[in-house]
Amino acid sequence: MAVPFSDRVWSEIETIDPADARRIQDERLQQQVAYLAARSALYREKFAAHGVDPARVRTVEDLADLPFTEKHELRESLASTPPLGAHLAADRSEVVQVQASSGTTGSPSYVGLTPSDIQQWCEMGARALYANGFRPGDWMLHALGMSKGFVGGLPVVQIAQYMGIVDIPVGAEAGADRLLRVLADQRPDILIGTPYFLAYLAEQTPEVLGAAASTFGVRALSVGGEPGGGLPAVRDKLQGLWGATSREMLGGTDFGVMYWGECEAQDGMHFHSPDLLVAEIIDPETGEVLAPTDGAEGELVYTALGRQASPLLRFRSRDNVVVTGTDCACGRTGYKIRCVGRTDDMLIVRGINLFPSAVKQLVSEFVPVTTGEMRIRADFEGHTTQKPLHVVVEAADDLDEAGRAALVAGVEGRVRSALNVKVTVELLPAFSLKRPDHVKVQLVERV
Numbered sequence: 093m094a095v096p097f098s099d100r101v102w103s104e105i106e107t108i109d110p111a112d113a114r115r116i117q118d119e120r121l122q123q124q125v126a127y128l129a130a131r132s133a134l135y136r137e138k139f140a141a142h143g144v145d146p147a148r149v150r151t152v153e154d155l156a157d158l159p160f161t162e163k164h165e166l167r168e169s170l171a172s173t174p175p176l177g178a179h180l181a182a183d184r185s186e187v188v189q190v191q192a193s194s195g196t197t198g199s200p201s202y203v204g205l206t207p208s209d210i211q212q213w214c215e216m217g218a219r220a221l222y223a224n225g226f227r228p229g230d231w232m233l234h235a236l237g238m239s240k241g242f243v244g245g246l247p248v249v250q251i252a253q254y255m256g257i258v259d260i261p262v263g264a265e266a267g268a269d270r271l272l273r274v275l276a277d278q279r280p281d282i283l284i285g286t287p288y289f290l291a292y293l294a295e296q297t298p299e300v301l302g303a304a305a306s307t308f309g310v311r312a313l314s315v316g317g318e319p320g321g322g323l324p325a326v327r328d329k330l331q332g333l334w335g336a337t338s339r340e341m342l343g344g345t346d347f348g349v350m351y352w353g354e355c356e357a358q359d360g361m362h363f364h365s366p367d368l369l370v371a372e373i374i375d376p377e378t379g380e381v382l383a384p385t386d387g388a389e390g391e392l393v394y395t396a397l398g399r400q401a402s403p404l405l406r407f408r409s410r411d412n413v414v415v416t417g418t419d420c421a422c423g424r425t426g427y428k429i430r431c432v433g434r435t436d437d438m439l440i441v442r443g444i445n446l447f448p449s450a451v452k453q454l455v456s457e458f459v460p461v462t463t464g465e466m467r468i469r470a471d472f473e474g475h476t477t478q479k480p481l482h483v484v485v486e487a488a489d490d491l492d493e494a495g496r497a498a499l500v501a502g503v504e505g506r507v508r509s510a511l512n513v514k515v516t517v518e519l520l521p522a523f524s525l526k527r528p529d530h531v532k533v534q535l536v537e538r539v
């Protein structure tokens with residue numbers, strides 16, 4: 093079990109001078125590239141194919157000349173060289189754990205871990221959860237999915253134990269009733285789950301337990317696994333329902349569980365592991381590296397540092413983010429981001445890129461005349477349409493005709509002015525859309 097550096101940050105590295113952070117990154121990057129060249133068949137081949145001399149990669153800036161690693165390459169690597177692919181860079185006997193990713197295209201992806209890799213995952217996760225307000229000694233109700241080998245399950249338990257947090261591993265699959273019974277019996281201090289599922293849990297609490305969620309003494313929520321937890325409307329709703337703080341975290345499967353965590357300023361998630369990871373932001377169209385300055389927007393690309401079993405170099409995450417700040421009153425020196433959506437989810441409406449989560453955010457502004465729930469009903473194949481988007485929005489039950497007309501016009505106008513996209517809004521009764529069962533809300537419904 094590890095201990096926090098101070099009452100403000102889990103690790104000293106989170107408040108390091110950016111120039112020192114860069115020096116550590118450069119040094120560890122050189123070691124990692126040398127390790128890849130020596131131990132990873134996938135990267136040996138990639139370096140040869142792209143004429144990369146590993147010895148010439150000296151700094152993080154040098155990464156820009158190296159090829160990306162795409163998800164499909166990992167799938168092919170796993171298929172051609174089971175069980176952990178040609179990118180397995182540790183001896184098989186050193187691997188002590190395998191996790192699976194959900195895989196947006198169906199077939200799962202697998203990641204191997206050595207004891208050192210597990211320690212790294214725990215350290216990164218601890219920094220994120222500590223920023224989110226979780227503390228050693230807390231009791232945590234675990235409402236992320238526990239099954240299928242996903243990183244929201246066992247690895248989160250490992251992170252909690254590393255931090256000295258008591259994990260109650262019930263899991264989202266158990267369903268709202270069961271989770272709420274455990275809440276009433278065990279009185280956890282903290283909850284972890286996807287934002288929309290934790291909101292749903294709170295909405296079910298009066299019916300299941302006969303009292304509001306805010307009466308059960310929960311102090312802090314950590315939300316992630318889908319975009320939305322950082323939207324002011326979603327956060328306000330969660331904080332109001334639970335009477336607790338709600339902060340966001342972000343991560344994945346290929347590099348760990350969580351490697352971004354929102355602090356008490358609640359205006360974006362800090363990058364806090366310069367010693368364990370390089371995060372680049374690129375223009376997803378051109379691949380050009382963008383400086384992480386305020387307002388910069390692009391796709392996250394990661395390079396692992398010090399990783400042994402399944403290390404990746406310049407891996408395209410498909411997570412699109414916007415930089416929300418470069419300094420912070422909390423003392424952390426890593427820049428802050430908000431995830432605006434997945435490149436995979438992006439729609440192109442008359443040539444304009446649109447993330448469904450951005451529409452959801454705008455609809456959320458109209459609460460309480462809407463519940464905030466919406467879906468895009470896509471009557472086209474793929475991602476591109478020339479027609480206005482059909483958006484269904486739940487209206488409040490007590491809304492009169494004039495109110496309904498105002499809501500339709502309001503959402504249509506807001507989306508048009510904010511996103512430059514024409515939508516046609518249809519209202520549905522409150523609570524008629526399917527609520528999240530336990531994983532993620534699909535904002536686009538194919539019709």
Ligand SMILES: [Zn+2]
Nearest residue numbers: 355357420422
């Ligand atoms: Zn901060």
